[in-house]
Amino acid sequence: MKEKYVIDAGPLSLFFAGRKDVKEFFEEMYNDNAIIYMNEINLAEFIYNYISKVGKDTAIARHRFIRNSPINIVSPDENITEIAAILKSKYSFLSLADAYLIATAKKIGGRVITTDEDIEKTKEVEYIKISLDYK
Structure with missing residues (x-):
């Protein structure tokens, strides 16, 4: 059975930084051993953060790359939105984008790949924490 990952904006930026x-997660996907999902809200978060770091043209080019890659972009439906709203009301420290990230992982039954400690605090889903301090 293929691994299912839901990627957050932070790790996606780190992927493009090399x-x-x-x-490794993307290699799993390209080797057909995993499926990577990303929610539209988290994709928007990636784009606006990337614009502030490298500029609009590069961010839009990366966005087009993502859209043309095997990453499964998930549009929030009624169920995901309801789960995200409940999570946001339960955990005041959680950003709305992170609530959608967790809700997407719950819906597809996947593990979150994140740099964000707030995901860990909820204990709602399995996650893989990517350190910002890379050695």
Whole structure:
């Protein structure tokens, strides 16, 4: 059975920065051993953060790359939105984007790949925490 991952904006930025520990998940996907999902809200988060770091043209080019890759982009439906709203009301520290990230993982039965400690605090889903301090 293929691994299912739901990727957050942070690890996606690290992938484009060349981080080998994140690249491994994408290699799994390209080798047909895993499926990577990303929610539209988290994709928007990636784009606006990337614009502030490297500029609009590069961010839009990366966005097009993502859309043309095997990453499964998930549009929030009624169920995901309801789960995200409940999570956000339960955990005041959680951003709305992170609530959608967790809700997407719950719906597809996947593990979250994140740099965010707030995901861990909820104990709602399995996750893989990518350190920002890479050695």
